[in-house]
Amino acid sequence: MSGGARAYALHGGVIAVLFALQFILPAYHHGNLARIMVLASYAVGYNILFGYTGLLSLGHALFFAAGMYGMGLGIQHLGLTPAPALLLGLVAGALVSGGLALLALRTTGVAFMIVTLMFAQAGYLTILYFGEYTRGDEGFVIQQAQRVLWGIDLSDAGNRYFAALILFGSCLMFSLWLVRAPFGKVLVAIRENEERVRMLGYDIFAHKLAAMVISGTIAAAAGASYGLLFGYAGASFASVQYSIFPLLWVLLGGAGTVLGPFIGTLFMFYLIDLSSGVTTAYMLIAGVALVLLTLFAPQGLMGELRRRVWRGLP
Amino acid sequence: MPGNPCARMDLGPYIVLASLEGAITAAVLALTAVGLSLVFGVMRVVNIAHGEFFMLGAVIAWWIAHSLGGHPAIGFAVALVAAPLIVGALAVAADMTILKRLNYDPERTIVATIGVLYIIQQMTLMGYGPDARPVEPPFNTRLAIPWFEHGADGWAMIWPWGLGTTSYKLAVIGAAVVLLCGVWLLMSRTRFGLVMRATQADRDMAQAFGIPVERVYALVFGLGAALAALAGVLIVPIQQAHYLMGADPLLLSFIVVIIGGLGSLPGTVLAAVLIGLSDGIISVFFSPTLAKILATLLVGLVLVFRPQGLFGARSG
Amino acid sequence: MTLLTTRGLSKHFAGLHAVEGVNFDLPQGEVRALIGPNGAGKTTLVSMICGRIAPSGGQVIFEGRDITALPAHKRIMLGMAYTFQITSVFAGLSVGENVALAARRRLKGADVGLAVDDALARVGLLERKAQEAGDLSYGHQRLLEIAMGLAQSPRLLILDEPTQGLAEGEIAEFKALIRELAGKTTILLIEHNMSVVMELADRITVLNFGEILAEGTPDEIHANGEVQTAYLGNG
Numbered sequence: 001m002s003g004g005a006r007a008y009a010l011h012g013g014v015i016a017v018l019f020a021l022q023f024i025l026p027a028y029h030h031g032n033l034a035r036i037m038v039l040a041s042y043a044v045g046y047n048i049l050f051g052y053t054g055l056l057s058l059g060h061a062l063f064f065a066a067g068m069y070g071m072g073l074g075i076q077h078l079g080l081t082p083a084p085a086l087l088l089g090l091v092a093g094a095l096v097s098g099g100l101a102l103l104a105l106r107t108t109g110v111a112f113m114i115v116t117l118m119f120a121q122a123g124y125l126t127i128l129y130f131g132e133y134t135r136g137d138e139g140f141v142i143q144q145a146q147r148v149l150w151g152i153d154l155s156d157a158g159n160r161y162f163a164a165l166i167l168f169g170s171c172l173m174f175s176l177w178l179v180r181a182p183f184g185k186v187l188v189a190i191r192e193n194e195e196r197v198r199m200l201g202y203d204i205f206a207h208k209l210a211a212m213v214i215s216g217t218i219a220a221a222a223g224a225s226y227g228l229l230f231g232y233a234g235a236s237f238a239s240v241q242y243s244i245f246p247l248l249w250v251l252l253g254g255a256g257t258v259l260g261p262f263i264g265t266l267f268m269f270y271l272i273d274l275s276s277g278v279t280t281a282y283m284l285i286a287g288v289a290l291v292l293l294t295l296f297a298p299q300g301l302m303g304e305l306r307r308r309v310w311r312g313l314p
Numbered sequence: 315m316p317g318n319p320c321a322r323m324d325l326g327p328y329i330v331l332a333s334l335e336g337a338i339t340a341a342v343l344a345l346t347a348v349g350l351s352l353v354f355g356v357m358r359v360v361n362i363a364h365g366e367f368f369m370l371g372a373v374i375a376w377w378i379a380h381s382l383g384g385h386p387a388i389g390f391a392v393a394l395v396a397a398p399l400i401v402g403a404l405a406v407a408a409d410m411t412i413l414k415r416l417n418y419d420p421e422r423t424i425v426a427t428i429g430v431l432y433i434i435q436q437m438t439l440m441g442y443g444p445d446a447r448p449v450e451p452p453f454n455t456r457l458a459i460p461w462f463e464h465g466a467d468g469w470a471m472i473w474p475w476g477l478g479t480t481s482y483k484l485a486v487i488g489a490a491v492v493l494l495c496g497v498w499l500l501m502s503r504t505r506f507g508l509v510m511r512a513t514q515a516d517r518d519m520a521q522a523f524g525i526p527v528e529r530v531y532a533l534v535f536g537l538g539a540a541l542a543a544l545a546g547v548l549i550v551p552i553q554q555a556h557y558l559m560g561a562d563p564l565l566l567s568f569i570v571v572i573i574g575g576l577g578s579l580p581g582t583v584l585a586a587v588l589i590g591l592s593d594g595i596i597s598v599f600f601s602p603t604l605a606k607i608l609a610t611l612l613v614g615l616v617l618v619f620r621p622q623g624l625f626g627a628r629s630g
Numbered sequence: 631m632t633l634l635t636t637r638g639l640s641k642h643f644a645g646l647h648a649v650e651g652v653n654f655d656l657p658q659g660e661v662r663a664l665i666g667p668n669g670a671g672k673t674t675l676v677s678m679i680c681g682r683i684a685p686s687g688g689q690v691i692f693e694g695r696d697i698t699a700l701p702a703h704k705r706i707m708l709g710m711a712y713t714f715q716i717t718s719v720f721a722g723l724s725v726g727e728n729v730a731l732a733a734r735r736r737l738k739g740a741d742v743g744l745a746v747d748d749a750l751a752r753v754g755l756l757e758r759k760a761q762e763a764g765d766l767s768y769g770h771q772r773l774l775e776i777a778m779g780l781a782q783s784p785r786l787l788i789l790d791e792p793t794q795g796l797a798e799g800e801i802a803e804f805k806a807l808i809r810e811l812a813g814k815t816t817i818l819l820i821e822h823n824m825s826v827v828m829e830l831a832d833r834i835t836v837l838n839f840g841e842i843l844a845e846g847t848p849d850e851i852h853a854n855g856e857v858q859t860a861y862l863g864n865g
Contacts, residue, residue: 118614201706287432
């Protein structure tokens, strides 16, 4: 099998396994995995900007929330049905990420991190400020009746899992295709040596802008889906924590690998799930994980696998 | 903030009150921000956990006051010395175990300090709990502030109800000024200050001259944390000690340092006064949330369009 | 036909006049060597030509078109290629992928692979196509740089100290490569290796303290007293 066929087989296989799991998992894990798949889609989006292009954003919650609130407010205040609401969430994400990119891409490195952090914070605070419409921190519930997409009731666990799988599967396959395509290879090259790429004739700014919009739109898709599938939109999803999470998931799973985001999300979700049963201070796990990862395993799980076992792992 | 005297005070006295409160914010903010600025200036790293050192100062002060009992002044005096030392030592340890190993790589340091933030914050939650607890100030005499009104008989001094402050609050401002002068003297007049400035100017040169750069870094990191902790101790009799109280000082310190110009001490102090006063005034007249929104947007825009801040020199 | 012209090109860095009023014409198909002592401003001049740094004054004209305000990547697209003085390959990528990136700007699909193989063969690195670029010796990395330039099929190939760090045999191969290209591709070569310069260059431009000291054929330059004093040393 050629490298490309092997890669598609592996990733297709993962999706197939996830498809099969829905029939054997007990209810608790079934619900968890649906959640994980949506969050992993968020991480996949983040990875395109961080793992592949090398831009560390600390403000991705802004895009996730743009999707969530674009969808949620669309249903709540504009009376939209799920499909146009999802679309509205996507559009919101694309616009917000494009707008932020035009500003933030004028900076690099540490400044870029702080600029994204600041604008995301401003976004979070704005959601709180307009609490009249957004219900602020408390958030608002999206009723079951409003979550029927093309006749399919998304509050049903089975339908919900399947929808999450479709979202994740598409994001995963898109991500795989992107990194193997010429555009994706330029992103990797930009991460490796930006000046050299410029001197090969590539428009660096245009590439970074596109990467950020793609990344932000996928994040928004995840946010909109999360709100729709789990019936809730709240400001906490716009907070700093939800900007740190995808970074953590991607670092753990392996930045710059296609499967890494999923592995990281899966691990971290259960790690936090287990520890929140023991203490309210479960974010301690996140803190320790971040420190250990940056110190000892910056490649993450899939990254280490790629280094030691399978060189060509996308 | 004191109870809302809005109903009874005219605009003039109200602004004086808001400015006074703003001055206290500015004083404490200046100390915290100088700590962050020192660390960035000398080590070129951004410490996202800086707000947690501030919080630790406050929490440790509570714990000391709580354990010692007796007159609040005793506990407070001990805390004033002990808390910065403890927090400074903790920071030195963090530097030696984590930051040094990362070779002070700017991006990786930020991620690691985010981890440290969560570790400190959550361990405080585990040990200290989610409640906010007050600490008694060492002294607390009410001081009324006069206001001047032009009436039929000319200028008269009146004492509007609600326009006042406490001796402690004034002392905080005084203490901050003294401490900032101390830091300035340390930087400009002592050998350690010279070593710090040399390391800041050119790390490799400093090393070539036999300066133990890594030890300097550890001490500077500790000093930055100690200043934040000191600010936390000073503010805790006014504000209560709570495990999440580090978030606002972090944001404000960021704003100050970025606007004042990273690494510029006079710029930091000036920006702190500006930000502290305006934050106080805006929060009083508008929603505090709106003030924060404007503040965060300001930092973002300054970094995008004028990264050297308002006072710093363009690095190139 | 003149491919490249600069008029009054200058660069000032906070009081230091790195390049001052350079008027430079490069006819199509010529191999021009740019020489001068260290700090003469050669890399600065060339960086302004390819757009890496913005000039303080003056103009750059390429194929009759004023490109002074054009960003670097657009100039590359017009047909310039630049190899870095300090080797700047993609260390984490394979040799083949390095060259493919250069080729993909112009070519698509199967043509990319052909261009990659061709460029690598010409610099003698074809057997190393799958190797990680960071694992190459310094000399081989310089050759990879040149291969990346070749893969762009440029109208103007700018080489910044290409033979630095190369072994004798590699330098000989480099000379053969340039002779092959000469006439079809215009080449601007910054070099310190005088044997390379004298053998390959059609004309030489000598830069000193940011200004053009002399310009002429290798023999003319060799005989020029001022150049000798400034740079070559006597005899």
